Amino acid sequence: MTKKLIEFKNVTKEYNLGDVSIKALDGVDFSIYEGEFVVILGASGAGKSTILNILGGMDLASSGEVFVNGNNITQYDDKKLTTFRAEEVGFVFQFYNLIPNLTALENVEFASEVCKDHLDAKEVLEKVGLGERKNNFPSQLSGGEQQRVAIARAVAKNPLLLLCDEPTGALDYKTGKSVLKLLQDLNKETQKCIVLITHNTAIAPIADRVIKVKSGKIDEVITNAETQSIEGIEW
Numbered sequence: 001m002t003k004k005l006i007e008f009k010n011v012t013k014e015y016n017l018g019d020v021s022i023k024a025l026d027g028v029d030f031s032i033y034e035g036e037f038v039v040i041l042g043a044s045g046a047g048k049s050t051i052l053n054i055l056g057g058m059d060l061a062s063s064g065e066v067f068v069n070g071n072n073i074t075q076y077d078d079k080k081l082t083t084f085r086a087e088e089v090g091f092v093f094q095f096y097n098l099i100p101n102l103t104a105l106e107n108v109e110f111a112s113e114v115c116k117d118h119l120d121a122k123e124v125l126e127k128v129g130l131g132e133r134k135n136n137f138p139s140q141l142s143g144g145e146q147q148r149v150a151i152a153r154a155v156a157k158n159p160l161l162l163l164c165d166e167p168t169g170a171l172d173y174k175t176g177k178s179v180l181k182l183l184q185d186l187n188k189e190t191q192k193c194i195v196l197i198t199h200n201t202a203i204a205p206i207a208d209r210v211i212k213v214k215s216g217k218i219d220e221v222i223t224n225a226e227t228q229s230i231e232g233i234e235w
């Protein structure tokens with residue numbers, strides 16, 4: 001049986017703003033297995049980013065437990081969380097957050113070289129189709145190319161999982177699709193677990209499973225019997 005990689009157990013998150021308390025997550029339970037491509041889907045404000053931030057060790061749950069690869073990360077101290085973020089999780093955000101005065105290759109190396117089992121930065125850049133552009137600075141690359149560098153940077157760490165927060169949010173339709181295809185291909189080729197959050201229901205069929213979030217709760221979990229290639233999906 002496939003191994004459970006991620007488990008959320010009754011996770012809550014409350015933000016206290018003066019007298020007002022906002023329940024961003026209200027008893028969230030789900031599991032994600034090794035090698036899965038999972039889409040977390042929900043409307044704006046549903047709690048998607050909060051889930052991803054807690055899963056990536058960037059935010060702390062108010063209560064509940066989060067297991068990653070068998071370890072309860074809610075019990076980690078700051079030092080352990082820093083190592084977890086640096087080595088176990090690859091992040092891809094809507095805005096690529098590349099370092100402007102480093103080349104594409106240097107951006108990838110900078111992030112990965114601190115990791116024990118990192119991959120060869122040049123090879124990963126080639127894999128995302130940017131071998132020829134390795135000496136370019138971010139400002140010399142298009143948005144889609146910058147996002148590919150950001151994906152290479154995340155992949156080169158050889159992390160346990162990739163967390164992608166609206167990775168196509170700043171891209172046009174066609175470029176966004178090619179970035180999703182890259183993620184889908186990477187998942188198929190390397191079996192690296194990918195968790196991608198989006199509000200775009202159209203892309204749900206590319207995932208092995210879809211976790212729907214609504215008002216801080218899990219609304220529904222859908223298993224796609226067959227995943228669809230992004231090329232065949234229009235929206």
Ligand SMILES: Nc1ncnc2c1ncn2[C@@H]1O[C@H](COP(=O)(O)OP(=O)(O)OP(=O)(O)O)[C@@H](O)[C@H]1O
Binds near residue numbers: 042046050051
């Ligand atoms: N730092 C914060 N302080 C206060 N409230 C917050 C904070 N972060 C998130 N929230 C609230 O928690 C709820 C869930 O937010 P979250 O960002 O997780 O939603 P989302 O599904 O990712 O939305 P979007 O698609 O718009 O990014 C929202 O009501 C939001 O206003």
